[in-house]
Amino acid sequence: MSNLFSGINARFRGQRSPNSPGPEQQHAQSPVPPPEIQTPTSTTTSVKLPPLPTSPSLAETIGMDQSSGMIPTADEVLTSYHLPPVKPLWLNCNYAKHIVKGNFLTLSAKPKTVEMGEWVAHQVVDHWRMLVTFIRLVHDKEEDGTSICNSRRCPKMSAGANHSFTWLNSRLQPVEIPAYEYLTLVQRYISGKIDDNNIFPCDPSGVSYADNPAFCTPLPESGQEWIGKRSGFPQNFMETCQTIFRQMFRVYAHLYWSHFDDLFALNLEKSMNSCFSHFILTATTLNLLKKADLEPMQPLIDLWAALGTFPQGSKAFEVANLAVGQLLVQKAGGPPQS
Template sequence: MASFFSSVRQGFGRQSNKSNAQARGNGQNLPSPISQGSGSPLSANLPPVPHSPGPNSAMQFETDPGAEQQAPQQRKPPFFFREEYSGLIVKGNFMTLAAKPVHVEEGEWLAHQVVEEYRLLDNMIKIVKTVNEKTGAPICNPNSCPTMSAAGHTYTWLDQQKRPIKIPACQYIMLVQKWIEGKFDDRNTFPTDNKEPSSGLSSGLSTPGAGTPIAAGPTNVSASLSSLAGKDWLGKSSGFPEHFESDLKSIFRQMMRCYAHLYHGHWLEPYWDLGCTQYLNTCFIHFINVGRTFGMLGDREMEPMLPLIQIWEAKGLLQPPQSQSSKMDISPVTAAPPPGTAS
């Protein structure tokens, strides 16, 4: 487990002893979210989840009818939507981790970021894949999580006939991971080398490199500059395909759904039981910051986790959405340590 925590901390900066002690102390001093007399922590249930009003229908979820049975004033937010459980393993806001270096092309930067975000999410998913010694089954299994759900919403998968079907959360997450890793391994989507175009010329003539200007044919002098330059897209100058941005948004959307399920389905077991809710929070806030800063996520995708995001905004750990395009006051972070396949 120590090596796991070390892996999660990687990329969040150097860890100080003082911050380490504070990270451990914050978790230990909090009152246990498991009520006395509830029996084993493994059998504890989350409190009623607050109803989430009207997210975009493009998310294609189903609302749990039981969520309507309780009056709004009687509902209590789940533990992870309470300020006392919103702590992190790092200090400061997360804008410095997302800020693109001046001389790095945005497509290259986002390719690096999405791989890092997936690494952090994968570490969190590994925890719910751990086999429970008592049951002999993973913590997230078809019996405990028969559907991929979060905040009263059920996400569906498209079968081979493009029909939305409900599948267990563990199967949904496995398919998402397989799809994302397939994207990363696809050199047409995530090229790793600059490919020189084939010239078709006889040997002895040099082939121009990727950075060598090539003369264009005759053009109409009255044509617009944009038409003369050709169509542009995110990452074009770095060799990424035209569909790169849409692929990134699809990857972020699917990762967002995984995070939402991990919180709503497994915050108590196993994250609270293992004392690593702050690690989950730290991975998630970094993911939200990158996704929102570069327009990979909108409020509709983040809606199941919006109360927690708003807590971090109120604390100054995240910039409010309306401030993303303005000049941001960035404080350094110091360590306290597939399209068409899912609907």
């Protein structure tokens, strides 16, 4: 994936297709958040995030009908997703292709000799590096002061009509804010966490290695253990990484639902598909996202499972509904053309 974005920057400000929706007008200054929104003043400021919803996930509630004992058909499950009458372009398997071929699971599985905390930290930084490229594409302003994602075009941080995401204000109340402001806060929050040496220590002398019973005797555990302890990561390190991955997923969901046509006009849809499928495999393999978190993009996960993007036996394949994915392939007229 190291060469994934080679040449992309040259196309970032390229000419969009005449038929693709262009950015709407916006003032040249950055939008001022509502008074109740607590905006960090530096990249190291910790931003409190909204709590997870307590309602059951759509993906978790779709299963055997308790009253009749019948398993719903693929059509019934697809209907329960409440997709718009005109399906998003990315649900057509011909537009769900990747720029690279191979098994992304090999990039997500931890090597035996790498300590788990080090591996999780590497994945967080690597996936953020890839995602921030797409964020800047829709978030940065052009010379005329406009941006693709703006408060008029995206008045709230949403992923289709069925999902929207809130931010906590200074009174710890969840409030809806424009997607542009949400992306600003997400960048400050994640960058602040990654740059904090107390959360992501960078001292090479603190790097540890996983015990390999085939070559050495495991060190005895002392006191309370947690992932990353041996490499100097704090006790709440995994919780922090899960929050970061949850925020990154929300950004991906917004990009797919609101800006996929923009990326398609710049010939970048395959690049984002490659990054996102890798992201889902990593998140599920390392337990950085729960099944409920994936709900806004469940149809695409189903589709990729049917297309073989997620290998059988992977956790990403397990959370997918293969029958729904096969139905989506059928509705698109068969597998994508090579």
